[in-house]
Amino acid sequence: MARVVVLTASWQHADPGTLHPAGRPRAAVPAPDFCSRPDGAAPDVPAADGWQAAAELRFSRRRAASAPTLHQARCTAPLKVMRARQEPDGRCTLPLLHTAGGLVGGDQLGVDITLEAGSRALITSTAAQKVYGSIGLRLGTPDGRWARQRVRCRLEPGSDLEWLPQELVLYRNSLFEQRLELDLAEGASFLACDVVRLGRTAAGEGLGEGQWRSALEAQRRSESGRRWELVDRLALDAEAAAGLHGLDGQSVVGTLVWLAPQPLSGGDLAGLLERSRRDRGDLVGEMACGALDQGLIARYRGPSCRDARFWFTRLWRGIRAVRGLSEPEVPREWPFQEAPLEPAEADGG
Numbered sequence: 001m002a003r004v005v006v007l008t009a010s011w012q013h014a015d016p017g018t019l020h021p022a023g024r025p026r027a028a029v030p031a032p033d034f035c036s037r038p039d040g041a042a043p044d045v046p047a048a049d050g051w052q053a054a055a056e057l058r059f060s061r062r063r064a065a066s067a068p069t070l071h072q073a074r075c076t077a078p079l080k081v082m083r084a085r086q087e088p089d090g091r092c093t094l095p096l097l098h099t100a101g102g103l104v105g106g107d108q109l110g111v112d113i114t115l116e117a118g119s120r121a122l123i124t125s126t127a128a129q130k131v132y133g134s135i136g137l138r139l140g141t142p143d144g145r146w147a148r149q150r151v152r153c154r155l156e157p158g159s160d161l162e163w164l165p166q167e168l169v170l171y172r173n174s175l176f177e178q179r180l181e182l183d184l185a186e187g188a189s190f191l192a193c194d195v196v197r198l199g200r201t202a203a204g205e206g207l208g209e210g211q212w213r214s215a216l217e218a219q220r221r222s223e224s225g226r227r228w229e230l231v232d233r234l235a236l237d238a239e240a241a242a243g244l245h246g247l248d249g250q251s252v253v254g255t256l257v258w259l260a261p262q263p264l265s266g267g268d269l270a271g272l273l274e275r276s277r278r279d280r281g282d283l284v285g286e287m288a289c290g291a292l293d294q295g296l297i298a299r300y301r302g303p304s305c306r307d308a309r310f311w312f313t314r315l316w317r318g319i320r321a322v323r324g325l326s327e328p329e330v331p332r333e334w335p336f337q338e339a340p341l342e343p344a345e346a347d348g349g
Helices: 238-242 266-279 305-322
Strands: 003-007 010-012 020-022 052-060 070-076 079-081 092-098 108-115 120-125 129-131 147-155 160-163 168-170 175-185 189-198 211-222 225-237 252-259 286-292 295-302
Touching (some): 052 079, 052 120, 070 079, 070 092, 108 120, 147 160, 168 175, 175 189, 225 238, 266 305, 295 305
Parallel strands (some): 003 225, 052 108, 092 120, 120 160, 129 168, 147 175, 168 189, 175 211
Antiparallel strands (some): 010 020, 252 295
8 A cells, every 4th residue: 555645734743753744735826736637647737938958867787787787868958967977886876967057937847767677876966956936026927937847767677766866945935846756666666865945044035935845656566557655745835834833943854765676674674763763863953764665754854954964864874784785875966975974784773
């Protein structure tokens, strides 16, 4: 049975290891419905006069399991693929560059990713993504226009994708909607991390009248058909960010999701949850981690993008250890990195 996690205008407090979202967002500006149509297709997205950027990425491994993963890419401006790197285990690390320097109302980004059987990839970004204010800037559209990003991933058996973009920074009065759609084969692994800052708090700015909406929808396919593995929807505005059961006045929210290639053993799951509690001890903010039917989900809310990234990186390292994979190499594009931790086996994680 699929696990459905919805965060709208409220986020109720819970014991560590559990998440109980509830509530309803204040819809000041209409946005498309996140729900897919009954036929399985995505909702229609109206045309806009902003950037219409797209990238198609395909990864393959055609020889032995130790061979490097190869990639093919096709992009339209302002998206650009940078030089790929190979990890010792054959994983392909591929940075994406958004050359426009940020999104404005009406911009749309689309990324389609395919991993062939047995391939491994890590996709990151070269810088934080900025979304500029839209409300009240144009006479013709005083209520603003939405900028949108849609990422679709198809993973074949035995493939492994880590989707780890840098932070998203929402400027005052910005409107941004993002979708992540996953089509996973049996035996495929997917890990994603998303850190969002609501407003340029260092400049004394909040989200204003802006809104941020996010949807992650994951299906797992097998010989017996398809099943929903995770549906995770979030909607935040200034009211939700300020509310006790929203972000309680905090400016940063983050999510890490791991959809494992097979169900975790009780020992592995307990070890990961215990590690998640231990690894947050020296960090600022509220952190919780809970189990999915086949994987886990972690949330952060607090004042620090850095601490959110550090905690998620530690979880990422623990997940790699549970899977028997090599220690992750933190992408060199990330602006802040902490010293390498002790291997998970050494500290009982």
